[in-house]
Amino acid sequence: MRTGARWLAMAAAVLTAALALQTGVARAESNGGVRVMPLGDSITDGAQVPGGYRIGLWQRFVANAFRVDLVGSQFNGPSSLGDHDHEGHPGWRIDQIDANIVGWLQTSTPHTVLLHIGTNDVLQNFNVGTAPNRLSTLVDHITSTAPTAEVFVAQITPLANSTQESAVRTFNSAIPGIVQSKVNAGKHVHLVDMHSPLTTADLTDGIHPTAGGYDKMASTWFNALRSVPGSIGGQGTANLLTNGNVESGTSGWSVFGAGAIATSTSVVHSGAASLQRTGRTAAWNGPSQSLTSRLTNGKSYTTNVWMRTQSGAPTGKVTLMLTANGTTSFVTLAQGAVSSSAWTLLTGTTTVSWSGTLSSATFYVETTSGTDSFFVDDASMQ
Numbered sequence: 001m002r003t004g005a006r007w008l009a010m011a012a013a014v015l016t017a018a019l020a021l022q023t024g025v026a027r028a029e030s031n032g033g034v035r036v037m038p039l040g041d042s043i044t045d046g047a048q049v050p051g052g053y054r055i056g057l058w059q060r061f062v063a064n065a066f067r068v069d070l071v072g073s074q075f076n077g078p079s080s081l082g083d084h085d086h087e088g089h090p091g092w093r094i095d096q097i098d099a100n101i102v103g104w105l106q107t108s109t110p111h112t113v114l115l116h117i118g119t120n121d122v123l124q125n126f127n128v129g130t131a132p133n134r135l136s137t138l139v140d141h142i143t144s145t146a147p148t149a150e151v152f153v154a155q156i157t158p159l160a161n162s163t164q165e166s167a168v169r170t171f172n173s174a175i176p177g178i179v180q181s182k183v184n185a186g187k188h189v190h191l192v193d194m195h196s197p198l199t200t201a202d203l204t205d206g207i208h209p210t211a212g213g214y215d216k217m218a219s220t221w222f223n224a225l226r227s228v229p230g231s232i233g234g235q236g237t238a239n240l241l242t243n244g245n246v247e248s249g250t251s252g253w254s255v256f257g258a259g260a261i262a263t264s265t266s267v268v269h270s271g272a273a274s275l276q277r278t279g280r281t282a283a284w285n286g287p288s289q290s291l292t293s294r295l296t297n298g299k300s301y302t303t304n305v306w307m308r309t310q311s312g313a314p315t316g317k318v319t320l321m322l323t324a325n326g327t328t329s330f331v332t333l334a335q336g337a338v339s340s341s342a343w344t345l346l347t348g349t350t351t352v353s354w355s356g357t358l359s360s361a362t363f364y365v366e367t368t369s370g371t372d373s374f375f376v377d378d379a380s381m382q
């Protein structure tokens with residue numbers, strides 16, 4: 001479904017925006033989640049660190065089971081950013097964003113807007129004294145075009161140059177009053193202090209944050225979003241597995257038994273990579289994850305694992321090995337025939353319980369017999 005939706009979106013883009021595609025711009029990804037527009041300049045685009053704060057923000061959405069669809073006409077960032085859409089325009093000032101905002105909002109129809117703008121007004125010394133007025137007008141255009149949207153307005157990040165930083169502080173000091181006036185008028189506008197969390201030590205070139213600085217921004221946006229119910233939808237059930245979609249290398253996965261794990265980019269179920277398990281010498285040898293501190297005794301869990309063999313057609317199996325008070329037990333979470341010709345979803349819902357103190361819990365994917373090499377992708381237990 002996700003791949004299909006993406007293809008539909010891309011096909012639509014081909015039909016309606018051929019020119020944009022020729023210049024290598026328009027691509028859109030959607031998971032059907034709450035539409036959030038990251039809006040601003042190069043700090044939203046992620047200058048110096050492509051993807052910028054959106055990487056850490058996306059990872060917080062995933063880790064906390066919020067389904068968010070980032071939106072905008074721009075597209076960039078690494079594979080660890082699961083949705084590359086945004087509305088960050090390097091070098092742009094408030095007035096330039098304002099000249100385009102109505103069209104962007106009509107195209108992307110966001111439920112939530114993350115606005116971080118004004119840095120280029122300061123850098124270009126562009127009528128800085130009236131920058132707050134321009135910001136106020138921009139916010140009005142956002143709320144009049146998207147009256148039900150939740151609009152988060154940031155006090156902008158620091159600059160290393162002391163004169164420019166002084167202008168930033170003056171600009172930022174006007175923003176709480178602007179936001180309050182919108183709130184008083186019944187608008188869904190929220191203030192976010194993006195200045196205090198960062199220092200000039202978090203800047204890579206005196207202007208743009210380092211990876212660590214961008215992650216501070218991500219944390220600040222995330223906390224602000226969580227404080228406004230509905231701005232990023234309801235929280236689902238978190239996946240107990242780390243990197244279940246194998247889009248962050250082999251992170252989170254271990255070799256259980258003999259052999260090796262690696263990422264494969266040639267046989268994938270979704271995204272750019274799957275997990276390849278080779279060199280097995282016993283049927284129980286698998287890729288594994290430790291869930292010792294993540295399970296709740298007596299809780300029902302649903303497991304989904306996509307599996308495919310390199311060759312051979314064994315029975316694939318997802319197993320949880322539990323050790324409590326010195327006793328080890330094996331729980332079958334999901335099981336089914338798999339082959340090399342197509343991906344198979346192993347799925348099941350199982351109540352997991354133990355007696356005493358749980359000292360070890362290992363999630364692993366195996367076969368009921370044989371040692372065929374296999375691939376795993378889009379694994380979840382929640």
Ligand SMILES: [Ca+2]
Pocket residue numbers: 028029030031069070071083084085
């Ligand atoms: Ca998207």
Ligand SMILES: [Ca+2]
Pocket residue numbers: 245246247268269270271272273274377378
């Ligand atoms: Ca994948």
